[in-house]
Amino acid sequence: MITMAGNPIIKSILVAFLLCLCSFAISAQSLKRGFNKEEFLEMLKISGMQVNRAISDSTFPQPQYHKKIYRSAVMGLDNRWDLWNGPNDAVISIRGTTNTPTSWLENFYAGTVAAKGSLHLSNSLTFNYNLSDDPKAAVHIGWLIATGYLSADILPKIDSLYKTGQKNFIITGHSQGGAISFLMTAYLTNLKKTGQLPSDIQFKTYCSAAPKPGNLYFAYSYENITKGGWAYNVVNSADWVPEAPITIQKETDFNEVNPFVNATTIIKKQKFPMNFVLRFAHRSLSHPLYKAQRKNEKLLGKRATQLIKKSLPEFVAPTFMHTSNYVRTGATITLYADESYYFYYPNNSSKIFMHHLIAPYIYLVNKMKDGDY
Numbered sequence: 001m002i003t004m005a006g007n008p009i010i011k012s013i014l015v016a017f018l019l020c021l022c023s024f025a026i027s028a029q030s031l032k033r034g035f036n037k038e039e040f041l042e043m044l045k046i047s048g049m050q051v052n053r054a055i056s057d058s059t060f061p062q063p064q065y066h067k068k069i070y071r072s073a074v075m076g077l078d079n080r081w082d083l084w085n086g087p088n089d090a091v092i093s094i095r096g097t098t099n100t101p102t103s104w105l106e107n108f109y110a111g112t113v114a115a116k117g118s119l120h121l122s123n124s125l126t127f128n129y130n131l132s133d134d135p136k137a138a139v140h141i142g143w144l145i146a147t148g149y150l151s152a153d154i155l156p157k158i159d160s161l162y163k164t165g166q167k168n169f170i171i172t173g174h175s176q177g178g179a180i181s182f183l184m185t186a187y188l189t190n191l192k193k194t195g196q197l198p199s200d201i202q203f204k205t206y207c208s209a210a211p212k213p214g215n216l217y218f219a220y221s222y223e224n225i226t227k228g229g230w231a232y233n234v235v236n237s238a239d240w241v242p243e244a245p246i247t248i249q250k251e252t253d254f255n256e257v258n259p260f261v262n263a264t265t266i267i268k269k270q271k272f273p274m275n276f277v278l279r280f281a282h283r284s285l286s287h288p289l290y291k292a293q294r295k296n297e298k299l300l301g302k303r304a305t306q307l308i309k310k311s312l313p314e315f316v317a318p319t320f321m322h323t324s325n326y327v328r329t330g331a332t333i334t335l336y337a338d339e340s341y342y343f344y345y346p347n348n349s350s351k352i353f354m355h356h357l358i359a360p361y362i363y364l365v366n367k368m369k370d371g372d373y
Helices: 008-028 037-048 052-056 101-108 141-163 176-193 216-225 263-268 274-311 339-344 358-367
Strands: 067-071 081-085 090-094 112-114 116-122 125-130 138-140 168-174 202-208 231-236 332-335
Touching: 037 090, 037 168, 037 202, 037 358, 081 141, 090 141, 090 176, 101 141, 101 176, 101 274, 112 116, 112 141, 116 141, 125 141, 125 176, 138 141, 138 176, 138 216, 141 176, 141 274, 168 176, 176 202, 176 216, 176 231, 231 358, 332 358, 339 358
Parallel strands: 090 168, 168 202, 202 231, 231 332
Antiparallel strands: 067 081, 081 090, 112 138, 116 125
């Protein structure tokens, strides 16, 4: 009589079956909500692999739990993304600013456009997008262009992995990559809402050293769709990049019900000389803001479009929104630069990106203790 234990064929089948069960158990695990220090450190290391010098530098910490399985071609305004596979998730890693003029132009193309609409990127690519249902929400046009190009390449990869059972995706990026990650997260999350992506896909986002991606109403919307511990914005308090782009807040950037909307009418009702004094003060405060916003839109929007078309000749200029009220977005983890940090990374005006690099971020994250987040 042939026993199960003594039959090599049955043994092989059992081993294969057990491996499949283990694989299924791993893929069936869910991403956990909330900031995870070790998880974020892994994302920083993955972002570091986007920088060519980091790949050849053996001293730069390598990702421990993920393996790169895909690198996209360069597209759009010198944009690129990597796909990494781990035991419990796949990571969409978006590259930050490179040293090319095109990549920097993307950052300076800072006019704002509606967070819902359509962009004609080329004659073969139209980007129909919804990052927010709020008609007042506005986003950075340069990083929206990047989102359009990258998403066209990312969506087929998500679909392929989903068919293999992968439902957990982490979106991450450092610097410009973080800014694009904000918009990519909003775009993909809204595709779930409309049924264009499966509802059981779970996205989690870690933006690091990211500049401000849009106005206050986009921030409100983004924070609403990612609430509950599914998206984090991590900044070094010594880093100037998260403070950009420049914010200009006008009276019209407030909610409709506010004390400023009828300021002119209220001032007219005052008696002389109070009405004269108040009118002078109001004009002195408000007019420079409107002028600055118009100039900002003209230079970083309309004129910058002409430069963009040199890289993307088929790109059709969008209609800009008359707002530059850029704000910090998302649940923010502040890595506070204290005295010990400045001992290792002292301010140096000749090194404007010293606090923006990945190494100082890793240093500060390693200092974090339980309860610091």
